[in-house]
Amino acid sequence: MTYPRRNLPFSKVALIFALLGLPMAFTRHLVSLALVLGILAIALGGWGTWRAHRSMDDYFPIGIKRAAWSMKLGILGVLLSTVMWLLWATNTLLR
Numbered sequence: 001m002t003y004p005r006r007n008l009p010f011s012k013v014a015l016i017f018a019l020l021g022l023p024m025a026f027t028r029h030l031v032s033l034a035l036v037l038g039i040l041a042i043a044l045g046g047w048g049t050w051r052a053h054r055s056m057d058d059y060f061p062i063g064i065k066r067a068a069w070s071m072k073l074g075i076l077g078v079l080l081s082t083v084m085w086l087l088w089a090t091n092t093l094l095r
Helices: 011-024 028-054 061-089
Strands: none
Touching (some): 028 061
């Protein structure tokens, strides 16, 4: 019995979280929100990738690609927000 292909759950949400977290990482008051969005994008993207690899034929390939991109962009967002948080906390940017 074959099931019809479906979209991977939360793949668009994770990608949007990751994309929104990147510009927020450079805004002083939104750095912590960017960090949270990046962590959520990594978690949702990792869960989606894990779920897709468990049963490869059930999901569209674009959903699997979205989950992989959201993990990569989420990691980048977490790194950028952490660096910017440290720069703002030490007043390096204001000197």
